[in-house]
Amino acid sequence: MSNDTVRIMCPNLTCRKVLAVPTSARGKTVRCRNCSTNIRVPEPAAQSETKDGKSSDPKAA
Numbered sequence: 001m002s003n004d005t006v007r008i009m010c011p012n013l014t015c016r017k018v019l020a021v022p023t024s025a026r027g028k029t030v031r032c033r034n035c036s037t038n039i040r041v042p043e044p045a046a047q048s049e050t051k052d053g054k055s056s057d058p059k060a061a
């Protein structure tokens with residue numbers, strides 16, 4: 001299930017629209033369709049508890 005979507009809520013208090021963006025948009029900024037506010041898509045949080053601190057992410061910035 002890698003074709004998942006991320007749900008983020010618009011930070012605009014007068015909007016608060018829930019946007020579903022593809023996981024590929026993580027770390028990027030999307031624009032709310034409703035109010036045109038730029039919303040940063042959060043990086044993937046650890047889905048399961050990381051037992052060891054090994055990060056095998058090749059794109060670790």
Ligand SMILES: [Zn+2]
Pocket residue numbers: 010011012015016017032033034035036037
């Ligand atoms: Zn909005």
